[in-house]
Amino acid sequence: MAAETAGPRIRRAPATAPGPRKETLGGERLLLGLVLAYVLFTTFWPLAELFSAALRPGEDGRTLGLMRDVLASRATGRALWGSLVTSGLAVALSTVLGVGLAFAVSLIRLRSPAALVFLILTPLLIPSQTMALAWIELAGSGSPILGALGLAPAPGSANPLYSTGGIALVMGIEHMPLVFIATRAALRTVPADLIEAARVIGVPRHRIAASVVLPLVAPSILAGALLAFTAAIGNFGVPALLGIPGRVSVLTTLIYQRLNGFGPSAAGQVAVLALIMTVLAAAALALRSLALRRLAVPLPAGRPFEPSRSSPVGEIVLWLVVLVIAVMPLAALVMTALLPAIGVRFGLDTASLAQFAAVLANAAVRRAFANSLLLSAGCALVAVVVAVPFAYLAVRRPGWLVRALDVGVEAPWVVPGTVVALGMILAFLPPLPLIGVSLYGTLAILLIAYLARFLPLVLRPVTAAAQTADPALDEAARIVGAGLARRLACVFLPGVLPAAVAGAMLVVMTALNELTLSALLWSSGHETIGVMVFALQYEGNSTAAAAVAVLSTGLVFALCAAANAGARWLPERILPWRQ
């Protein structure tokens, strides 16, 4: 090559002559092996143990004998009926409220839609045991709010919520946002043209809503309602706090009571109950995907409908509904927490922080806070560490095994938490092979259960972020000779970090107040906040329970606020609500 060209000359690197060798996918194989081992250990093994326990032969050796015995028992029938009735009523309430609110918010021009929508979504953000506690305080004879209005039940009478209707009411409100979100999202995709076309030919407004808009969003409403049904079937906090004192039996509480009464040795027997719940949840989810795929009509893209008409009366009614479902129960909870003792009437003269001081001085409560913080932070950290390479494999090196794992890790999030917890007991109660130590009765079993259940909360956003990234970024790093570990750390991780942090925050917020798994897996010294609220209420110390519930809810909001304040030091787009 002639050297007369202008500019600095770049010397050629000496040619390397590497002999042919196998494609170095060794790193990726190792990574896949680690992910596989992790998913097998935390997810597949416990669920497999559960199924094999449920399908065991009975004491007399008949095939599926255990299942036949459990299915034939009267208690099972009562609990199944209880689950179906409470969930069915709850879904009806969720659907009516969710659809009504979604239509109102979408069709009326509101002064502050963001605040209203946030309040409508609060039942979803508050853990179910706190929700149940708040409603107990609101509806009980000592209700600080109803009492002030003169509407409280007579002192000494049972709380009217300790009933099938009460469970359905609280669960219905708790799961209403699921229907609301589905309906509102569907309403946003309805093009304004369709509504305007109906108005031009003179169709009255209420007929437009009923005959044009409703049929278009019906599949989404159905899908939201089925999601609410799955949530209601798996709900533990509400039936535990309302149903156990009210003697209303449902599947989740029956499993809890059996395990509490007979110890973990009853796990095999109640596995059948867990299997029934799984079948119910799976059937609802299968119907949901059918509704979304078969019934949904493809809509033309177009400018979405913008509400133009304000309705002062409608707006006042809307705020009243939100006040009742979101604000009043929480206010009652806070007021109860401010009472010095049970039975004292709430007033400015009686309010004190004595309960907060008392629970914070309690070693068990402090331990519960420490455990929950440790568990949720640890779970979030491990979930990120697992999800990042997992998402890399799923997006960059898809294969049948990765796809199967990707679907499989959803299972613990989709099935009721009680089912996951039972699987954990069945898998980890016997001593672990090789090391001979049982994880049952340690914090480790809680961590594994949390990891199995909450991994999708990190994996989904991370995978979604990885899918939008340019695959050439990874290829360019391979071209310059970077190995797998280096590409993961320097090229892949920076791209998915915002999604990973957002997912980790969601895990912390969800895991901090977790009850369903903890209620079955906790042990003395290894309590969690959710277990503590439940136990205090169970003992009859409702003011202390309210104080702990208020503190834990406050802690979640404080974490959000802290993350918000630190947002400028974080990479952009990290906090889900700051976009």
Add this chain to the structure above:
Amino acid sequence: MREPALPQLAARHLSKAFNGVRAVDAVSFSIPDGAFLALLGPSGCGKTTLLRMIAGLEKPDGGELLFDDVAVAGPRGVLPPEARRLGMVFQSYALWPNMTVRGNIEFGLKVQKLAPDERRRRIEEVLEVVGLSGYAARRPHELSGGQRQRVALARSLALRPGLILLDEPLANLDAHLREAMLAEFRRLHSVSGATFIFVTHDQEEAMAVATHVAVMHRGRLEQVGTPEDLYRRPQSEVVARFIGRGRTLPVEVLASADGLCTLDLAGAVLKVAGHAPAGPGWLCFHASDLSPAPQRGPLAGQLAGQLAGEVVNQIFQNGVYASELAPLGIDVETISLALPERLAPGTRVEVQLSGGWVIPRRSSATPTLAGGTPATARSPA
């Protein structure tokens, strides 16, 4: 010093299928050290897949790929891209957004465990070469498209590879920048002494930069040659029609000797350059090979190599009438040539052929290869 005749890159029967579709079909070629090869073809012809196999990003289903006579992909295994020590500029540039310009260039140097002093020297050197000194602290999103392109080039050059691959590097730039970057590629090619392989669907680009052009069509390599070879001496009907918007007319070759074919074109007998044996052939030519024959005067109607056609359509363009003629006596599409005047549709025009090239019809179209690699047997598709 390497022997200049030694081919640096060779492919033998290289194949790759996606879901049963042959993206690259038994491709064989070899290019000498220091060449600038353009892989040219319409989108979906397999040129990017071929480039990605050279990079090691795709694993061939069959065949062999050799760098300096050492197999990097073949029946005995595939060398991963990490170990191939080449440079690549991606269509999207693929600059790592979390790193600065300096970080992007330095990453590969760190991976190769170069000392900090050497890294700093190389970064300064390549930034100067691409004209971006002073931009080292910028982030990719703070740069224009052309500057990103230069960073991507600098990143490849810093490692001093013997082979640099460019995947449609100009696709995301506007026309003005494209011109400038083409000149830049030529300059960097001579400065670096590396072999460049450039994928493009734009023959103007390919002709402008490449010493060798490989035309691909439906996964097959139609021809490798210099830009002039492709234009003047196409080896297949596909190349003849693709390059320079060439035209082909079916002819009957009567005899062939000394690089000249005697052929029968709609009754007229003429001699045109080519190596086609007697039998059916294609007469390949471009619009510039045609000119109107003198219509009046003593020689009118007597010159050999004439063809007659009727005017179908005319457009006034660049000072002449670009005209479409329907040739008389041959059942083919129209031919186009420039006429000095407007003529009524249907007017008969006598046309003179001053160039052209003859190839056999239904040819096996085996590409002859620069550097003399053996001919390819084509598997029936």
